[in-house]
Amino acid sequence: MTPQDGTRDLRTGSGTPDDTPHDTPQTKVAARRPATASSLLGGIGQARHLGLVVALVLLAVVGLVTVPDTFATSSNFVSILALAATIGVITVGMTFVIIGGGIDLSVGAIMALASVWATTLATQAYGPVVMAICAIAVGTGAGLLNGFLISYGRMVPFIATLAMLVAARGLAQRMSDRRTQLVQPDNSALVELSTTRVFGLPLLVYIFALVVAVGWLVLNRTTFGRRTYAVGGNPEAARLAGINVRRHTLILYALSGLCCGIAAILIMARTTTGSSTHGDLYELDAIAAVIIGGTLLTGGRGTIIGSILGLLIFTVITNLFILNGLNTSDQLIAKGLIIVIAVLLQRRSLNTPT
Amino acid sequence: MTPQDGTRDLRTGSGTPDDTPHDTPQTKVAARRPATASSLLGGIGQARHLGLVVALVLLAVVGLVTVPDTFATSSNFVSILALAATIGVITVGMTFVIIGGGIDLSVGAIMALASVWATTLATQAYGPVVMAICAIAVGTGAGLLNGFLISYGRMVPFIATLAMLVAARGLAQRMSDRRTQLVQPDNSALVELSTTRVFGLPLLVYIFALVVAVGWLVLNRTTFGRRTYAVGGNPEAARLAGINVRRHTLILYALSGLCCGIAAILIMARTTTGSSTHGDLYELDAIAAVIIGGTLLTGGRGTIIGSILGLLIFTVITNLFILNGLNTSDQLIAKGLIIVIAVLLQRRSLNTPT
């Protein structure tokens, strides 16, 4: 047997020297509190997200103080949600993949490819429904290929999905001939996902909410979700408990691809285009949101709610900066600082008995 | 075995079915297999790098067949090495960090910041030596900050260095007022690192070679290097053995920052400028090279030689594309495929008993 196994499993962070077991007594506090009941039964585990909520509240306060007229308007909230929607859908898939012990660098590229494929004139001839189906099929297909390379080709996820990133962007460029493909007027029903509002919210926000809700249910209430934690936490144990780890892993990447396909629909609706440039660097943003949300990069632990909170923090930061008319350089510096503060707050909330 | 094993501890290969941990205990007390002495002494371990070498050879054959006149010229090799030098230096630091169980996303941004800081008019007034020292100091300082956040602030490395990435780019933009800063004619000695040749090779290639050699020695022949494997492979064991895991981790990130500082000198020499845009996405390239080179993303295992071979594969691919004048989209698609093939080859060479 391996000498590390014991300690390996106990680590909460990847490589943080202090997440080593000897810290267990302090860092694991949250896990052992009453919150445990919900966390272990897959609940929303409030305590564990306290730091994120506090960070969001602080940002809101900053917004209220600096730009009271524009920040706290309903149209601004709608705008924040609409901005978060596309990458939010991707973040849901990413959460599954990371909890399952993997990583997916190809999300942005897959979304781009799906948007391009769905907006070729050939596809567009069949109308918006087929376009949507096309985007989803392309996304899921690419995800399956990722999963296949990783599960059955035994490639390291980082490398397999990096290869997919590169290849999917290339294919998207080739298909689109490097042009931005407009959604044709006949298919404007697709664009209406972004322009039509129901109870004040654009349809795409409902799609986002639906994906989050379904993702949460699958992760917390189904055998598939339960097995995802096992597969990510200890794949060998999962295998010996009778879980088909390979097939499961395959499905996880397909799921992430599916989310990319849905995201492609949203981005087509928002920008009225398909383009090989869509989703640039989404992978970093989505991974960052997932990790800030408390999911372990090593797998086996994490929540969808945390990821979405993490994403909202990023979206609100950008929104606040633009509302305040700050330039990009300052935005970047402040963003770096805020990430650090959010994480330290989060740690504190985990350490402090609730 | 599980698909992700490549990334999990003990593994020598990535997820080879016959390496499953459960067959360990039954075997004799002594070595299960004739251990490759070289691999454990961290040497150039031929066997473990066979796949990489084969991939490189195949690429060379492609070069010889498709562009015989231009590929196998000495000037082309020089060009490949010069291209690899900057990111190569960063890859050395990254190898340390990843073996030590961490990750550093901020390398490109730190390099950019160091190049900007070293090329401000204020710094340039002191001449090329001070510029070089400045670049190194800025790089090391930023690395120390990373290390501090991770070791003592207990932040997950992914997030801490992501924050640094964002903030360092912002700071670099602010310092340079988003302009490209030229190395002044007075300081052209710095530029000569790229233009002056000794035995046909530009000086910066020697710097690259020196960094690789020193990195190799430190990793394989010093207590610091050997402890890096312990800190990454089993931090609890390292702690119980009396190693100051926090301080060690701090130093690892400082080392990576130092490499970014050196890389900044090389990029200034090559481009004659300091700029906030330097090193964009270097983090992905460097991490990819390290992982293709056989270092586990979970730490505890890996070699510098492997990383450099991984990097060379990427560089030669690019070079071949340039020489063959392929169109971009096809290049990207081909690159994706080649990554997959290289990795599969590498797996095969690990599976074959040597």
Place this chain on the structure above:
Amino acid sequence: TSNEPAAAPSSAAPQATTAGTDNDQPGEKVVIGFSAPAADHGWIAAIAKNAEAQAKQYSDVEFKPVEPTNDINQQISAVESLIQAKVNALVILPNDGEQLNQVARRATDAGIPVINLDRVFPDKLSYRTWIGGDNYGMGVAAGHFIGDRLKQAGVSNPVILEIQGIATLPLTQDRSKGFADALKTYGFSVTAQQDAKFTVESGTQVASNLLQAHKKIDAIWNHDDDQGIGVLAAIKEAGRDEFFMVGGAGSANAMRDIQADSGVLKATVTYSPTMASSAIKLARLIAQGKGMSDLVEQQVPQSITLASETITKDNAAQYLPLGFES
């Protein structure tokens, strides 16, 4: 020049006049190397295509493009490889003129004439000829269009927004400066400025936040028509129409919108990728030692700046054939 709209056939890759001048008769065989940033953007894609299409026109030109890249380090290597291949002329659109200056200088020193396209090298010894658009002039044109229109409408203290392309490019800063200078002549200034990344998606994101920040807007200048598609989508999504917008570069799509006059986009200021076709022509002439037949000079001039023209509803039909597809 050969860029007269009338002379150009349809489509985004306007070809040179094929008949007429002696210069187009096959001459000495020349190899032209070409290096540009990665084609992840309609304008840049048009540049690459125009260059290639132009080269195909000539039986005496061998076109040698290298992998487009957005990484300086790689572009340097790419150009180095062209120098090694001893091409007869080099057409370079650098990611950053200053950063590629040294390698261009090396090419020149090696006796290879460099035709600098668009983003300029700081050192005149690094290139034989520069051809590019007038970035400052673009800003000026946009500023005048907006200034005029607002003056005529009698608006005082207007809210004018500016959406830049990549903020770190010198050309962006030139454009902004021209814009600000022109507005100043009307006593106006830019209310808020944000940069997008020349992509549709970042255009949408930046615009939708800006629209939240400013409840009433009078005019927007968006530097780039490619990202403009995203900006327009965000405007439509927000259901806003109290202002008008001016684009940049001159994509066919933008021109069609302007012509239709159905939305907020009222004009765009050109920065035409046809300059790539011209650059190839110039490279061939220089390599063959010829001059430009419309000029008296024996040699190709040292620099050629295209004028930035303002396209409005009135002249859109005339310019449309020159527009590039996003």
Place this chain on the structure above:
Amino acid sequence: MSDLLVMRGIVKQFPGVRALDGVDLDVRAGEVHCLLGQNGAGKSTLIKILAGAHQPDEGTITFGGEEVRFTSPIAAIKAGIATIYQELDLVAGLSVAENIFLGHERARLGFTRRSGMNRAAAELLGRLGHGEIKPTTEVGRLSAAGMQIVSMARALSHDVRLIIMDEPSAALAHDEVANLFRVIRDLTQQGVAVVYISHRLEEIREIGDRVTVLKDGRTAAVGLPARDTPTSRVVSLMTGRDVEYVFPKRPAPGAHDGRPEVLRVEGITVPGHVKDVSLTVREGEIVGLAGLVGSGRSEIIEAVYGARRPVTGRVLLSGEPVRPGSTTRAVRLGMGLAPEERKAQALLMNESVGRNITIAGLGKYSRLGWVDRRAERQEAERLVRTVDIRPPDHRRPVRTLSGGNQQKAIFARWLVEGRKLLLLDEPTRGVDVGARAELYAVIRRLADEGVGVLLVSSEVPEVLGLADRVLVLREGRVIHESDARELDEPRVLDMIMEGSAL
């Protein structure tokens, strides 16, 4: 003899658990002091405090006459206390020599002196009777027993006055244990004191001088003479009741003869491990596999379970072929496995005890993939009680359980209904006497309910006492098969050792 070490009133509080509640320990120079207690009694916690790996909340430690406070492992090492931890604490990617000298490498100007270290390592290994382990071998390539030897060599590499050994024999085979005892005697003769922890009570009698018993974080007895205290007394001190180290009653020989075969293995071969092994398990029958470490027992179990592909032969469960390579199918067909390495192969460390128990039987508490969480919880609660996990809280993170209780949780995983065959690989490793007896009872009860059991254990008495039928293995072959009652320990040992010296 004066006391080398005196610990007084040690208290250690973990969130929610008072692991130690005023423990005393006295150790004399040159003695082997055994520390006994049930799983979770606090033994490992106590010695981690002594080793500087944990800080006590209260209490004093006097070592060599001075009051000390070890704030880090290095402080304890410097004072002359070396520790062999229960969980192996080696670095797989480093060589044997590098592991032995980790943290106190021999170096000049930061450069390691590899030849010097290799030579010193070879010497230490030789002293431990394992000169065949090469100092340059990568530790990841060693067997568990090999790693245990390396841990021991590491402890010896320090200049020590006290060595702590936390269940050092758990991963060792018979002859290895004898070897270990030789080393311990060597050490004590030089005046070194040894604190020895083990659940194998017969070892205590053989090697121990005095015994301290912990129960529920308190000292139940201090300094009993190891040889003169009856085992029954020790056991009752540990458990608080009288537990007999007895095996449950088994049915008469031949009772299973007419019953259907649950498992049929036909001539499987796993290169390098198993050669042409055939066996059967009938309903309600417990079949034991005896053999040395390395004789191929786990490989047989894995092949049966579909976790490993044999090159020849086949495996049938109730007549249905098991698909090689698919554990999923094995589970579906009704098999369960308690693997040898619980941390690496069975536990989900991030999860609660309950979820560790229910993971393999999720289909039972779910419909169309939807988990019925109430049913799941009730089942978890029931099973926690059935195997008597302490503390009996299914929501507690499994990582906070003691080793033995973790093993019970894995056991519970397979106590869902519908299992036809249980594969138990070293099911009582690291499990205390009290719990053992309970596990034996559970195993027999399951068999009585019709489940077939294939049992692997390195403890020959366990195989002989629990199984109905025993197969003796040597070097991957079945060399003997008979009813368990026809065999006794010396005979089995004879069979499995014969020729093994070669």
